[in-house]
Every structure is written in C-alpha cells, then in structure tokens.
Amino acid sequence: MTSPNDSNKDTNNEHNDTDKQSSDKQNSLLAGIIERATKSGLGRKKLNPSAVESAVAKNMAKIHSNPTKLRLAFLGGGSFGTAMANLAARNGCDTTLWVRNKRTVKAMAKTQTNKKYLPGHKLDDRLKYSHDLAAAVKDKDIIFIAVPGLAFRETLKNIAPFISGQSIVSLTKGMEKDTFALMSDIIKEELPEVNFGVMSGPNLAIEIMKNMPSATVIASESEPLRHAVQAALHSAFFRVFASDDVKGVELGGALKNIYAIAMGMAAAYEVGENTKAMILTRALAEMSRFGVEAGANPLTFLGLSGVGDLYATCNSELSRNFRIGNMLGRGMNIDAAVKKLGQTAEGVNTIQQVHEKATREGIYMPITHALYAVIYEDKAALGVALHLMEAGFRSDVEFVMAHDHSNAALTAHMKSSASKTADKDSDKDK
Ligand SMILES: NC(=O)C1=CN([C@@H]2O[C@H](COP(=O)(O)OP(=O)(O)OC[C@H]3O[C@@H](n4cnc5c(N)ncnc54)[C@H](O)[C@@H]3O)[C@@H](O)[C@H]2O)C=CC1
Ligand SMILES: O=C(CO)COP(=O)(O)O
Structure with missing residues (x-):
C-alpha cells in the first residue's frame, strides 16, 4: 500500500531525478563550451580549463541540488517571454507561460516548441502553458510581463482582480503610446500596492535559446525581489546583475x-x-x-x-x-x-x-x-x-565638461579667427 507520504516521496524522487538530469545536461553543455573555447585558443595559457569547469560545475550543482521553489508566471508567448520562461523552468522553478491564444497554447504544450517565434528550439519539459489568465497568475510569487508596450496597461488591468501579494517584473522595453509612460509608471498607476521591478539588458532571445552566454539586469527598489529574480533565472549561461535604478535600467x-x-x-x-x-x-x-x-x-x-x-x-x-x-x-x-x-x-x-x-x-x-x-x-x-x-561645437561627455549651450562665445571666436586669417591671406597676396 502506498501512503500519501510515499507518493510525495516518489514525486520528490522524480523531481530530484529530473533536476539531476537537467543539472547533468547543463554541466555537459558547459564542458562542451569550455572544450571548444580551449581548442580555439580562448582558454589561454594561465587559465586551467578543467579548474574553471569544475568550479563552475560545482556552483551550478549547488544551485540545482536545491532548486528554488519559486512559483512564476510569464505573460506573453512571443520570443522573449518564451525564452525567459524556459530559463526559469530549466532552473527548477514552477513556471507557467501564459499565451492569449488557446490554439497556440495547445500546440506549444504538444510540441514543446514556440513554432512561430522560436522555431526549432525545444522547450524544457517542465514548462507549463496556459491561456487562462486567472489560473496562470493566482498563487504565484512573481509575474513577469513580456507583452509589447502597447498592450502592457491592458494586461495589468486584466490581472488586477487576481493580485494578492505577487510581485511584478516588466520585461517590456517600450513606452506607452501618447502618455510617454514607462512600464514601471504604468505598474505604479494600475497596481500601486504591488512590489515591482524591471529587467533589461543585451538579451537577444534566440541567442539565449542557443545557450550563448548572456547577462541582464534586474532593477528594483526591493532587495528580496532582486534576489528572487537572480535565483530564478541565473544559470551557467545567463547571469543576472542587480540595480536599484529602475528608471535608468528601463x-x-x-x-x-x-x-x-x-x-x-x-x-x-x-x-x-x-x-x-x-x-x-x-x-x-x-x-x-x-x-x-x-x-x-x-x-x-x-x-x-x-x-x-x-x-x-x-x-x-x-x-x-x-x-x-x-x-x-x-x-x-x-x-x-x-x-x-x-x-x-x-x-x-x-x-x-x-x-x-x-x-x-x-x-x-x-x-x-x-x-x-x-x-x-x-x-x-x-x-x-x-x-x-554641422551641428555646433559640443562637449564630448557633458557630465565631465558641461556644454556651452549657446556656443555664442565660441562661434564669435571662430568667426573672428576666420576673418583674421582671411585678412592675413589677402595681405600676403598684395
Ligand atoms: N525578443 C527579444 O529578443 C527581446 C524582447 N524584449 C522585449 O519584450 C517585449 C515583448 O517582445 P517579444 O517577445 O520579442 O515580442 P514578439 O513580437 O516576439 O511577441 C509578442 C507577443 O505578445 C503577444 N501579445 C501582443 N499583444 C498582446 C495582448 N494585448 N495581450 C497579450 N499578449 C499580446 C503576441 O501574441 C506575441 O505572442 C518587447 O517589449 C521587447 O522589446 C526584451 C528583450 C529581448
Ligand atoms: O532588446 C532586445 C535585445 O536586448 C531585442 O531587440 P529587438 O526588439 O530590436 O529585437
């Protein structure tokens, strides 16, 4: 007879097995990268590739032997929402990708690929898909939003009834039409009580899917949120740096x-x-x-x-x-x-x-x-x-040396030097 505890143990064992497999997969991918780098001379003399490999692998194993129990929702099934949700699922987070189109959700769940935006890239088999917005965002720790800027406010309005303490992280790099609002401004307007952050960096989705090493920045005034996002997304191929300058990063x-x-x-x-x-x-x-x-x-x-x-x-x-x-x-x-x-x-x-x-x-x-x-x-x-x-004489870095905005003094000086030179030239000609 199996008790509920037994079945829990089985589930835990299954998870541990899956986590171990994923950790093994990552470590062997890592070994491949280091091998390629060494062969092409990037390993350099002083760098001992096997020491680097074992140090990084040890750290990764530490993270993956204790996968975060974060529950995450990613809203937006385009290339970036999918790529980020995939990273989180691969790190062992309980991750749901919400896509508004029911047929697309069915196809993604069946094929484990995003055929339209990331064709040919297999997604992690632990990633869950949903077109039910309420179910996707309820009981989550963090909701990541990756819809275009023009749909951001509408998305917040749609999730507002289901917000009960989740944090929100914008992955969107746009501005609202006609209001000049950034996504953080819209979050503050629509969900003033919510803990939020923005994530931004050189993150071409396709390169992330190919495990090409990349890095990003999570900016938030909330230190716990910054740490949670770092824990959720950090991997051997993706580094998450932190900032508290939300406006600047966004x-x-x-x-x-x-x-x-x-x-x-x-x-x-x-x-x-x-x-x-x-x-x-x-x-x-x-x-x-x-x-x-x-x-x-x-x-x-x-x-x-x-x-x-x-x-x-x-x-x-x-x-x-x-x-x-x-x-x-x-x-x-x-x-x-x-x-x-x-x-x-x-x-x-x-x-x-x-x-x-x-x-x-x-x-x-x-x-x-x-x-x-x-x-x-x-x-x-x-x-x-x-x-x-032709635009005037300006300072290179204005925070080092301020511009002379009118440039009047400089322009007058240039004009008078030019006319003096012309006078000298005409004297010579005489
Ligand atoms: N693709 C990339 O490499 C990166 C994109 N970003 C940013 O992420 C945001 C999203 O871009 P991508 O995923 O690349 O766009 P995409 O063009 O690949 O896909 C946009 C997705 O949003 C969905 N969508 C559109 N309107 C919607 C609405 N009203 N409600 C729900 N879903 C809606 C579309 O169906 C589609 O699935 C943009 O602000 C972009 O700048 C940020 C970093 C990298
Ligand atoms: O922001 C991006 C990469 O960091 C994606 O850029 P594009 O939206 O121009 O594809």
Whole structure:
C-alpha cells in the first residue's frame, strides 16, 4: 500500500531525478563550451580549463541540488517571454507561460516548441502553458510581463482582480503610446500596492535559446525581489546583475531601440566603422542626457542595460529594430517595413514619443529628431545626416565638461579667427 507520504516521496524522487538530469545536461553543455573555447585558443595559457569547469560545475550543482521553489508566471508567448520562461523552468522553478491564444497554447504544450517565434528550439519539459489568465497568475510569487508596450496597461488591468501579494517584473522595453509612460509608471498607476521591478539588458532571445552566454539586469527598489529574480533565472549561461535604478535600467532598454533603427539604416548606407562608433557613442550621450532629465543616474547607462544593449542591438540583424532601420535605409516606408517584420519593434513608437517629449521639454536629442524627420516627415536621409554633422561645437561627455549651450562665445571666436586669417591671406597676396 502506498501512503500519501510515499507518493510525495516518489514525486520528490522524480523531481530530484529530473533536476539531476537537467543539472547533468547543463554541466555537459558547459564542458562542451569550455572544450571548444580551449581548442580555439580562448582558454589561454594561465587559465586551467578543467579548474574553471569544475568550479563552475560545482556552483551550478549547488544551485540545482536545491532548486528554488519559486512559483512564476510569464505573460506573453512571443520570443522573449518564451525564452525567459524556459530559463526559469530549466532552473527548477514552477513556471507557467501564459499565451492569449488557446490554439497556440495547445500546440506549444504538444510540441514543446514556440513554432512561430522560436522555431526549432525545444522547450524544457517542465514548462507549463496556459491561456487562462486567472489560473496562470493566482498563487504565484512573481509575474513577469513580456507583452509589447502597447498592450502592457491592458494586461495589468486584466490581472488586477487576481493580485494578492505577487510581485511584478516588466520585461517590456517600450513606452506607452501618447502618455510617454514607462512600464514601471504604468505598474505604479494600475497596481500601486504591488512590489515591482524591471529587467533589461543585451538579451537577444534566440541567442539565449542557443545557450550563448548572456547577462541582464534586474532593477528594483526591493532587495528580496532582486534576489528572487537572480535565483530564478541565473544559470551557467545567463547571469543576472542587480540595480536599484529602475528608471535608468528601463530607459536604457527603451531608448536603445531608437538607435538600433538608426544603425540599421546606417548599415544600409554602408557607412564606415568610425561612423558607426560615432553614432553609437552619441546615442549613448543622448540616452544618458534624456535619462538624467527623467531622474535616472547617468552611470547606469554604462552598464548592461545601456552600453550593453546598445551594442547588441545596434550591430545585429537579430534585432528587429535594426532590421526595421535596414529596410527603411533600403527605401521601404515605415508601414511596409513593420508589416514585413511581423514582430514587435518597440522603437517605431518610441521614436515618436521621445521626439515629442524632447521637443516639448527642450531636451537636446539630435539623432532622435533626425530619425523622426526621415521616417515621419519624409526628409531625405543624406541631407538630415549632413545637417547633423554641422551641428555646433559640443562637449564630448557633458557630465565631465558641461556644454556651452549657446556656443555664442565660441562661434564669435571662430568667426573672428576666420576673418583674421582671411585678412592675413589677402595681405600676403598684395
Ligand atoms: N525578443 C527579444 O529578443 C527581446 C524582447 N524584449 C522585449 O519584450 C517585449 C515583448 O517582445 P517579444 O517577445 O520579442 O515580442 P514578439 O513580437 O516576439 O511577441 C509578442 C507577443 O505578445 C503577444 N501579445 C501582443 N499583444 C498582446 C495582448 N494585448 N495581450 C497579450 N499578449 C499580446 C503576441 O501574441 C506575441 O505572442 C518587447 O517589449 C521587447 O522589446 C526584451 C528583450 C529581448
Ligand atoms: O532588446 C532586445 C535585445 O536586448 C531585442 O531587440 P529587438 O526588439 O530590436 O529585437
């Protein structure tokens, strides 16, 4: 006869077996990576790959022998929600992925793949799927939201009746249309009592699915929430760093989409490496300037959610925003490019929001305004780019040396030097 305790033991044993299998799988994948790195010379002389392997494997085994008992819901069955839910399930968390379409849920549960957004990638067999929002979010510790920015408020309104102490983490990198609200602003408005955080970083979903080492940032004022998210998602292939600058981390993720579009466009024009470096660095200057006006710490933009995400998306065809820019640079209009992409590209809306806000509040955002002029005012890209190059004398890093905003003194000095040189030249000619 089997007592309920026996059956519990069986279930625990099954879980331990599954956890052990998953830990073994990860460790052997890790060994593969280290082997490849060593063969290609990345192991370097001083690095003892077997010591690294055993140290990392030991840490991983420690984490996986005591899988967190966190209960998590991920809302949004696109590429990112799926990739993150998969990481959590693989770490042994009780994880449910909510997708609004019932047929999609059935297909995902049957095939254990997300055929539309991540075709060919097998998902962890412990991941659960649901199209029942109430069931998905009730009794969870953390609800991660990965729907597009334009659907974020509606999603919060829909889950509001089922919130009874869960924390919320936004994975969305956008802004609300016409309100300029960031996701954290919307959470504060819709669910003022809730403990929340935002997660952002260079996290191209497809690379995460391929176990390519990546890192991200969880930003929250709540230390327990930061730790819980780190425990839930950290693995040998995914490192989760922490921050308490919610605004800065969130703005990094949202604003970089603008510049990924600009860089996609620049790539279509086959610009040089110097030009790419200039755009990327001046983009960072705009982002931190805008961030400071919104109350963020400019140093946050030097982290993964700033420079990190900017680098990943501004240099890769894997970024949907980069691809939009590339299509625009090849002569397509914005509506056709969005239609052809068929996935979320938050930058399309973010350019409009940031252009309007910066214009209204007098924040100097020349690249954003230039992009807006090309996309929405039908201005010729070359003319706009040349105009950008002629824009005044500015300081490199304005937090090190402030700009002389009017530039009047410098311009007068340049004019007088130029006229003195011209006078000298004409004297010589006499
Ligand atoms: N894909 C990526 O590599 C990364 C994406 N993100 C961010 O994650 C957010 C989601 O993006 P992806 O998953 O990539 O988008 P996606 O385009 O792959 O999928 C969007 C998903 O949201 C669903 N959706 C749309 N409207 C909805 C609504 N009203 N209610 C419920 N579900 C709805 C769609 O059915 C689809 O499943 C975006 O803000 C994006 O910037 C962040 C990091 C990486
Ligand atoms: O934010 C991302 C990676 O960090 C994904 O970028 P895209 O939305 O441009 O694909």
